[in-house]
Amino acid sequence: MIEIGSKAPSFALRDQFGREITLEQFAGRKHLLLLFYPLDFTPT
Secondary structure, X not given: OOOOOOOXXXXXXXXXXXXXXXXXHHOOOOOOOOOOOXXXXXXX
16 A cells, blocks of 8 residues: 555556556656546446
């Protein structure tokens, strides 16, 4: 579990187009919002 206020660990994810996105690509920015959207028509 990540504590509130701590730095996020390094990660790599694929976007909706299949491109790899890494946390390091956003270095130096003040804010970063990650949004996880469940697929349509899946039970949540």
